[in-house]
Structure formats: C-alpha cells, structure tokens
Amino acid sequence: MMRIIRWPGVVGFFVLVVVVIVFFALFLDNLVRAGLSSALTRTNRAEVNIEQVELRWSPFAVDIKNLQMTNPEKPTHNRFAANSLRAEVRFWELLIGKIHVEELTATGVQIDHERAQPGKVLAAAEPREKIAVRDRLAEFNIELPTAKSFLEGANIATPALVKEAEEKFNQREQLFSEARKNLPKQEALDNYQARIEAIIDSKPRTPRDLLAAREELNNIKQELRAEKERVDAFLAVSESIVKDTKQDIDEVKATYQADLDRARALFSFDTESLTELSGIMFGAQVEQWAGYALMAFDLIAPLLENAKENEATTPSRWQGRYVDFDTHSSPTLWVKQAQLSMQLEELEFGLAMQNITWQHERINTPTEFQLTTNNAPGWEQFNFNGDLFINNLGQVRGKQQWQLAGVQLHDLELIGSSSLSTAITTALLNSVGSLVINNGDITGQGDLHFTDTDFSVTGEGRVPQYFGQALSRVNTFELNLGLSGRFSSPKFQLRSDLDQQLGTQLNAILSTEVESRLAEVRTSLTSDSNGFMSKAEPWLVQAEALHGQGKSLEEGFAELLKAEVDNLIESESERLLDRLKKKLGNN
C-alpha cells in the first residue's frame, strides 16, 4: 500500500493548492474587477469603468469603488455613476450562474454626469437632432419687418401688375380710337333720316311712284349695309377691349387688397405661430426634469432589456450554457433590495427599489421603486413611486405617479446665450403626473403649475426687449408635459398656455408699431396704383357708353334693313321712324 503512494507528490499537491489559493487571494479582486467590467460593458452596450473591487466573505459581498457606466447615446456622459456600491450576493447561486443580490447600496450616485474622457460605445446610437435656440427663435420672426423691407420683398404684386396693366391699357386705348372711326358721323345719320322721311312724305300712290320709292329705299339699304359692317367691326374690337380693361382694373383692385392683407398678416402676431415658444423656453429644462421623473425606468429598464437579450442569445457551442434546474424558479438576476442615494440640483434623494429582475413571473412581484428626499426645505408634498413588470414573453408593463407641491424656484436658467438669456427669478411650482407602460409603449402626462412667476430677460437686439415686456405681465402659467413612444427612448411633447399669454402680450406691445407700418404700406401701394386707376376707370365709362351706342346703331340698322316700302308707308312707318329716332339719339 505504502509503495503506491508517492509522498513527495502528496506534499507537492498541497503546496500547489496553497499556491493557487495565495494567487487567488492576491489577484482575485482584480480578476473580479476585470470580469465585472467586461460583463457590465456588454450589458450596458458602452464602456463601464470600475476603479476598485473588494470581496468580503462573510457575508459574501462585493464592494465597488467609483463605478462609471457610459451612456451609449451620449458617450461624453455617464448614464450612471456611483462613488461606492456594495452588493451582498448569495454565493451558492453565483456558482451556478445566478446573481441574487440580497441588498444593494450605492452612495454618491450621479445621473448624466460628464466623464473625464468619452467612453467607448459597442453599438452607436443615432444622434438626436438638436436645433439651436437662436435658430428656433428665428422661426417666429419676432422682429417686425419694416414697411420698406416689406415693399421691397418679392411678395408684393401691385406695382408690377399696375405697370403691366398700364402698358396694355395704352395699347387698347389706341386700338379703341382706331375702331371708333368706323362709327357713322351724326351728319350721315341725319341724312339717312331725311331721306327716309322724304319717302314717307311722298306717299306714293301710283305704281311708278312706288317703284321710285322702292328704288330709293334699296339705295338707302345698300348704304346702311355698308355702315352696319363698319359698326360691327367697331363692336367686335370694342367688346374685347372693354372686357379686358374691366378685368385688369378688377385685378389691380384685388391685388392691392391682397398686398394690404399680406402686410397686415405679417405685421401682426399670429398667436397660433407661437405654440412652440414655451417649448423653446422650457424644453431643455423640462426634458431634464422629465429625465429625473423617468430616472428609475432609465436606470432599470435598459439594463434589464440588454441583460435579457444577452441571456436570450443562443449560447456558443464552444462556450456551452448553464441549464437551470431550480425547482423554486428563482430569477437569473434578482436584486431584492436596492438603496441609492444621489444628489440632484443641490438636493439629496434616496431611490429605493425592490425586486429588480427581468423574470418577474418567477417571483410574481413587480420591481417597485420609491423616491424620497430628506433636505428639501419648503416642499409641502412629495410622493414618487412606481413599478415595472416584465412577463415571460418579454412584454414590459408598469406605472409611475408623482405629486409635488410647494417647490420654490430661484434663478432657474431657461435659455442661456449671449443673444438671449431668459431665467425664472422666482416662482412657485406644483406638479402632478402619471405614466403607464404597456407592452413597452409609454403614455403619460405631467402638469407643472407655476405661480408668482418673475422672469429676467437679457440680450442683444429687440427680441429680448419684447420678451422681457411680455413676460413681465405673466404671473401664472401651466406646462403640460406629454410622454409617448418606447419606454427605453421616450418622446416629450410640451404644451402651455404661456404661448397664448405671450402672443397676446406681444400683440399688444407691437400693435402701435404694426398700424404705422401698415399705413406706410397702404400709402405706397395707393400711389403705385393711382396713376393707372385715375386714367383707366373714367376711360372705361366712356368706352362702355360708346360700345352701347354702337350696339344700338347696329340694331337700328338691322331693323331698317328688313323694312319694305309698303310697311314704311303704312302701319309700320310711324313706329319704325320713332324707333330709328330713338336709336339715333332722339333727334
């Protein structure tokens, strides 16, 4: 028996074991640090830095110092950073690939904190479009255009139209004069009348007289036919000239009015166009507040989603996988209690979370969270809580609500640039809101009620001046924040009665200026169109009268051309003569 045992080998084995234990005792912390950084980086989809890791054996715990998790959408900032973090982990679960944390405590937590160097991102997120405040303000055109700049603008149509109409009018006037020469002279008409009266006065009785009368009438008719043709030619020309000139005059009048209306619209503020003004002023600040409101979801949800995706990925045949035989069906990751203390804008908050996991159906309990504050002077009410549940199909549902009352705001910067700087000097803020997550889609809204507001506005140009005057008259307003989209990347919509209030105030401030500039435009447009209108309108009256006269002549000639001698002499003679007299001017 003693021959088959190799005693130096037994000693060597134990020496080897001791060496291995010493090696791990010396380097285990660093090995864990490297492993943890790598695993968290995969889960976070961006660089995770850990300064130091210490393992405690009883109870088994991991102490992490200076943890920084890069925000994959903004690599210059950390999504989450903590000065220290302690996780009491269940050792035996760890051995079979499960992470069960009994208690997680983190101090010095910072959200959206700037990194010393940008972190590496595993999968780059699409950058969000950002528009500079100044560009956004320019869209509202708060600076009024001058009358001169308006009149020089391409939108003014009256001067060009008047010029064109004047040229056409001059040509038509000439054409009309030419055509007018075709109308018979008064002497010629008198002559026709005298000759017809002579036929009637002759009262032919004998066939010879009748023949002579008929011949004379035929001669007159022949001459009248030629006259009628000339009158027809005049009518053909004059009709289109009168119609076109009338149309031009109407068009000039309409364009003049349209230009005036356009000027009025441009000079006056349309309150509808100011609906985004509050978004520009409060957008950045409200987005930051909304970010705080969604902090719990922001912290938990992406990590859980990424971890779940990592777990769901088919394991490599070269790496294998752990098969779960847990009869209690405990989750793969389960943080039973977490307590995070953080500083947000000079206030200390505590975020308590229970049952963080992505396998909620295994414990039949949602992840719950509550936010509390200890050093918020003057806050009359603060409730903030919610929950999150991910079912086996990976569908996320949850809810969150908050009530906040009595928050005194001081020197809250809204827009900060050299051209325009706006800040709330003092205001009292109350807020209430809620949101629901259903199958990963978020819907919710929050109301922010500001009272006793006092603004300060500084900057270059007239915009700050208008703003300052308008805002000084605003005392109370509401901001309504709408939340929608995927819960991992929510979208914000901002509505406010401040837009309407500001629009009304700006309208009142600018109304005097608007009227004087409008009068200037009216004068200019009137002088442009007056020259043409003073000529064209009286001329059109005359042309219409001549056209009517020509028409009467043409009708008179037509009737005479149908007349016969017997008719002239007998029953019809008087009537025809009367009508002819009327057509020819009652003489």
Added chain:
Amino acid sequence: MLATLAKLLKVLNSETSPWSLAWGISLGMVLGLTPLFSLHNLLVLFAVLALRINLSFFLISFTVCSGLAYLLDPAFNYAGELLLTSPKLLTTWQALYDLPLARLAQFNHTITLGSVAVALVLLFPVLVMAHFIIINYRTRIQIRISRLPIVNIIKGTKFWSLYQKASQVKKGLSS
C-alpha cells in the same frame, strides 16, 4: 524536444509498471478533455501526484488531449445538452442542484458535463488499451525494432547518446 522523447522512450523501455504508464495516459486524457479549472480535476491531479502514476505520460497525454478538446467542444456541448435535458434524469439533476458540492462541480454546464461524461466513458477502454500496447511493445515490438537497420543508424545519432545518458543516470541513481 529530443530530450523529452528520449525520456519517454526510456520510461517505456524501463521496468516501470505498465499500469503506471497506462493510468498516466488515461488520467492525462481526463484532465485534457475536460475544462481545466473544474472541481473533478483537483481530484485527478491529487491522484496523479499522490499515486505512483507516470508523470511524463500524464503530461504528454494532457497536452495532446487539451488540443483535441478545443476541437471536440461542440460535441461535448451536444452530449451535455442531451444529458441535462433528458426527462429521465431530471430528478437527478434537480437533486444535485440543491447540493453545494455539485454546484461547485458545475454539473449543469453543458460542456463540463458532456466532457466529463465522455472522458469517464473513455477512461477504462483507454486504460486497458494503453496497458495492452505497453506490454506488447516491451515483449515483442521492442526486440524487433532493435533489429531494424534504421535503429542502427539512429544509435549513431545525438538522440541515441541522450537516451543512453538518461539510462546511465537512472542506473546510477538506482545503484
């Protein structure tokens, strides 16, 4: 390399127990085929060091089988998956799951279990086969090989002198 080969030939041609050499080969195979940092490999290592098992053959076998294991990992994964998902074995796995020692052994990892199972199945066939080959080598093959002309050529090389040197050292130590 030549020295190692000489050492191996020396051991093979010496009077070292054939079982010692065969166990070295088979336990080296177990260590090589299965994940190195596993609880069962601690037992294997203890057995190799504490018992008179030939270390040279153990190390050679371990090196060769480690290389093979990289190629065979998908097969081990398949075998482990088959065993761990077998409904007949479910109660056994569930019972083991509650044992801390079994957890330390990482029995529920597909490649670990698959490779251990394959190594255990191969252990005794490899042991018996190795023993058979060593015995036959010593009684028949060794004499025939020494008569071959090529061996006479080899005897004039540096390799042969190393082999002789090793044999003399062994004799010196034993006397």
